[in-house]
Amino acid sequence: MRFKSFLHYLHFRFKRKGDYWRTLLEQISYENMPLEELRRIQFEKTKRLLIHAYENVPFYRKKFDAAGFNPYKFKSMKQYSSVPVTTKEELRNAGHEQTKAKGIPADRFVSDKTAGSTGKPLFFFKDSAFEVSEACALLREHLRAGVSIGDPCVILRGNPPKGLKQGLFHSTYFYSTKKFEEEKLLDFLSFLKQKRIQIIDGFPSFLAAVAKKMREKGVKLKTKAILAGGEMLFPEQRKLIQEAFSSEVFDRYGAAEGMGIAMECNLHNGLHYDPTRFVVEVLDEKSHETLVDKEGVVCLTNLENYAMPFIRYLMNDRAVLHSGRCSCGLEFPLMSSVKGRVLDALWTRSGKLLDFNMLDPYEHYDMLDGFQMVLRKDGTIEARIVPLGNPEQVKRAVEKELREYLDSSIKLLVKAVDSIPPDRTGKRPCVVVER
Template identity: 35%
Template sequence: MISAMDHFIGGMAYRLWDLRQGGIRLIELDILEKEQWLSGEQFEAIQFEKLKALLLHAEMHSPWYRQLFKTTGIQVASIDSLEGLLQLPVTTKSDIRENTEKFIADNYNKDHLKKAKTGGSTGFSLNLFFDEICQQKRNAAQGFTDGWAGWKPGSRVAALWGNPPVAKSLKAKIRSFLLERMIFLDTMELNERSMFAFVKEWRRFTPDILFGHAHSLYIFAKFLKKSGIEDLRPKGIVATSMMLLEHERKTISNVFGVAVSNRYGCEEVGLIACECEQHKGMHINRSHVILECLDENDRPVPMGKPGKLVVTDLNNFAMPLIRYRVEDVGVLSERICCCGRGLPMLEKLEGRIADFLKKIDGTEVSGVSLVERTLTKIPGIEQMQLVQNTLHEITVNRVKGREYNQHTDQQLLAELQMVFSKMVNIKINDVEKVQQEQSGKYRFSICKV
């Protein structure tokens, strides 16, 4: 059993480590604590000040934005409200991919910056750069919202990740033992043997919080249910990195006896939004990002309507990202959460732009929602993935479920043809499992049109 002393040591280790890092993370945590309660109106001036500082910096030091502002005739000095942001063009993934060096501020030494690489699943792999301060602030936002799910400094964590990090040096091992206090289940290796071994480790370690990619959490939860294992009881669960489907959320929270906190973020800017204890939509991390929802002409869509998400990172001065299109679709709302926080809401995520399949008449269909609906409606399908190669051809990679019978595939075909019409050729592939991406994430809908 892990004692109260153990918790105390864990907490202390955090404080000491933070002091070594200059305490930026702790200072930022305090700021986030305070800012979360400010109303939209109260926060506006603070956010504008952060934005203005970023814009002035980008104009002076980022060759990309300097040029962009010049050619579009934008005078940053004359921007006097948050709405001023709307006149700036959107930054795309291809802008970054083709001009990475130009985005980096000339008063930062690239060799001293931290580097992150995004996955190449949408056909784009980007290199991003940021400094230690930005990293610490991002860590603070993460720790802060982990707190909403019940995490505290010193909490023990179980994580379901692809390619879990392995501490190599002695220093890294000590750090990992004292601070991270984590056990991992490698999601690239999810089978009965590895999951049973993880359950054994869990019982010894008794983690407080469980983190993982939404679908990996679901697979693990289903395994526990099937094996009759009912004693894994974390105080909170955080689902990250991909769409959390409603039926998956239900299974996970039933099996572990605790609600799932859904979280949305990306490598490029860190945490964007996270659910609070109410689990009704996600609170936007407005202290660190400005999130917009735009139509095809890059104009704001009305509140409550889905649109393409665009994010401005208020932390990254080494490589400014202003109105960066993350290639996800979501819905913003003006609803005030009953938790009392002033943080605005990302009501819903609808998936990546690349997840939207196309009907012959050009209508877009949310592939993730379609997969979810089909799985709930038709018994006998364990897992499925839709791959659209052309307007007239869709491949379904289907994993048989327990209730699979001779009618299952017919029903599946009928369901999809109802959506896409009979003119679309739908082919069902019987597969053992849906292949993961290198990062360990799953994609259930891939549109190549």
């Protein structure tokens, strides 16, 4: 073990008086548990959360009452489908006064927001206890992918993820994809070598674009594992990435609401999710009937966020929940790769990598009520905005922001509109690529 990796391990071992370490060991113990036992823990945690939400969150009290759902009479997961579903719009419209839990110490609220990959963002709160659990679950996924604690890891994003710490005790690095150019490819590869990166975490479209360039230039590199998430991972992309980095690629599913939900095992039969942390369902889009082995919309409950509960929360993603078990030995249930959020990373003619994942127009200003980027066939980028306030002022601010990402050879057109029309599926994706 390298010295820095050892420091990272030590730091994690004793972080928050051993809180992290205890949580990690507990989570690892679930990996060897039979499904019935996991389901029992899931039921207990669900019941506790439902009662907490009813007693402390006005939004859920009203919702449960209106639906005639009584959490005190919740006796088994068979009754779970009678818990009313919640949408992002409902949570946003209700406001924090209604959706934040009472009786939770202020220091447990960690504010966050969803990235703008579809529609408008949601500003929400995470429970600090959930943050601990989330960090441990991520580490557990790394371990499952064959990486050791303290092995250097790089996270590729436009902006650094919230809460990511860098320094002597940390071997997780952040690398900005914001201004990624062809000439910088070699810098990036030497960064990976210099830091002896063993695990890369990034969006499939970005990783695939880099891998393609590596193939063109005849460069290869070896890492232990690649975690690809945030959008759909196509088989072609997986192959490309796998070859360029001589490394196994693991598909991951995470929600914009700050939750890492599921990841493939090394048999790649689907993505496993931990039923002691989440309840994952797939529902029929219209009737909200529960579907198994059939594609529908993902609906989930985060069993660990008490600060602002997400209960039977409808996601914008489509997937299949599998009834079959995986032969890898892990009894965590399986879901398919998520179908949705197909974004693109493209190399422009001048050799700049455009990664639409990193375009988050809501990051810097609260002057928008809607946003959509359209990449036209002729290469022009049309940014449609629904401005709040002075349209000319908003247009100028958006243009300035986008120019930071786009080089001058790209034609940019910022257009103020009254609303963003939904596509065929009823969604309002942030990025549309005309083909």
